[in-house]
């Protein structure tokens with residue numbers, strides 16, 4: 001049982017980097033960006049292929065994140081310069097990335113990096129086991145990312161991006177090019193998602209073309225769990241809440257699997273979780289109205 | 300300060316809904332002019348202000364702000380010259396951001412956004428000072444979200460934001476229309492005070508004849524995308540509401556007198 005929980009913690013931390021990327025598009029920019037599905041796989045494919053070709057795992061991981069930035073740039077340009085709706089722009093990049101990812105992996109559906117050096121083997125060489133190394137690397141990455149995000153979104157540029165997701169009209173009236181703000185936000189978001197993909201691929205010792213399928217829903221589920229359970233407070237607290245949300249999501253998944261849910265049903269389970277969580281505010285509002293009208297009648 | 304020359308703006312080109320909103324509009328503002336703009340619904344008042352602000356491209360004509368031809372400049376580039384307050388109190392501020400975040404963003408209007416922290420301590424002191432002059436109790440709420448403020452408070456804040464970085468032209472489009480009469484009067488007084496103290500050039504659209512007469516040194520009446528009548532200086536000070544209504548009826552034809560113009 002402890003092993004199961006530690007495994008979930010490790011996986012949750014690696015996926016939390018992805019969840020932070022989803023937070024930037026979904027919450028900060030207020031856009032449902034489906035590029036995520038492709039950029040997660042892209043990160044895995046780039047890191048996997050480079051490591052398989054003998055590259056230094058750190059360099060491979062950084063290149064994977066860089067590739068993610070480009071994926072975000074593609075969606076951003078489609079949306080702002082060609083005026084394609086955000087949702088469709090993300091879908092277009094995601095579909096295009098399917099072919100790109102296959103090419104990156106040498107026209108194969110997966111790349112194995114079993115027994116090759118990864119970012120985790122550095123720590124394993126010091127005597128840590130695989131799960132612990134994943135936890136250490138995941139925690140370091142997640143904390144580094146939220147520290148940088150906390151700083152960045154407090155700068156003039158970062159607050160302009162936040163305002164763009166809030167009221168574009170006002171932002172343009174303040175002399176800011178909102179197109180550039182959206183592009184920049186999508187670039188950062190997908191860079192993080194690809195970084196997460198690279199970390200996940202190295203943890204499982206392979207990259208697979210299917211890895212990203214459903215990733216956006218996993219990201220949203222983690223994000224909402226984090227917000228509902230730990231989300232109150234300042235910006236830093238909210239970022240920490242997202243990491244915790246990603247971990248809790250993995251723990252929940254590990255537990256339901258252990259309780260005997262067939263793993264094929266996982267995606268259905270996740271989708272239902274997200275649907276319920278997203279409808280919660282409306283449901284709460286409905287309850288409040290009910291209560292109010294009940295009181296009204298009592299009077 | 301502002302020159303609008305032969306500006307044409309058509310919405311829905313070539314459709315059955317085609318509408319000529321500005322029909323060869325000409326207007327010239329001197330530095331320090333405070334012009335009130337009246338006219339019936341659909342007269343083209345908002346379209347005129349939006350064309351100056353670059354919300355959309357005009358179909359013909361030329362717009363020059365302080366000697367710079369801005370006709371083909373995008374909205375965010377023109378923002379360097381303009382302060383704007385809109386009819387909808389939601390539109391001028393970012394609701395999920397704090398009062399100081401909104402102010403700091405407005406203080407940097409037209410400047411490059413860098414990786415410096417969004418606000419300095421010196422600015423915080425300035426903002427507290429400026430907000431206390433509004434006498435709305437906002438000075439103690441710098442870190443509160445703007446979404447928590449009332450419509451009147453938000454319009455007052457938007458006004459402050461629009462003038463924080465002195466604009467070449469201040470554009471006010473029925474910015475008190477969504478407020479209750481008492482709050483509207485207060486926000487209007489504040490607008491006049493800010494315009495006076497900063498010696499701003501301003502255009503204010505209003506449906507309230509009394510306000511149009513009371514404020515500003517010039518008044519223009521619009522109809523069908525053109526300026527129908529214009530008055531300034533002493534003649535404006537002597538103007539009566541009844542004169543305006545009669546004038547409007549005569550110039551535009553009786554059938555065109557809109558209820559909203561007669562109102563108030």
Ligand SMILES: Nc1ncnc2c1ncn2[C@@H]1O[C@H](COP(=O)(O)OP(=O)(O)OP(=O)(O)O)[C@@H](O)[C@H]1O
Nearest residue numbers: 310311318320338339340341342343344345346347
């Ligand atoms: N974005 C738009 N698309 C299509 N038509 C528009 C648009 N904006 C304005 N119009 C049309 O242009 C004409 C002028 O509109 P405008 O908003 O400038 O009038 P206004 O003088 O501000 O009126 P009001 O007093 O009602 O605010 C109207 O007929 C309006 O329907």
Ligand SMILES: [Mg+2]
Nearest residue numbers: 344345346472
């Ligand atoms: Mg209007």
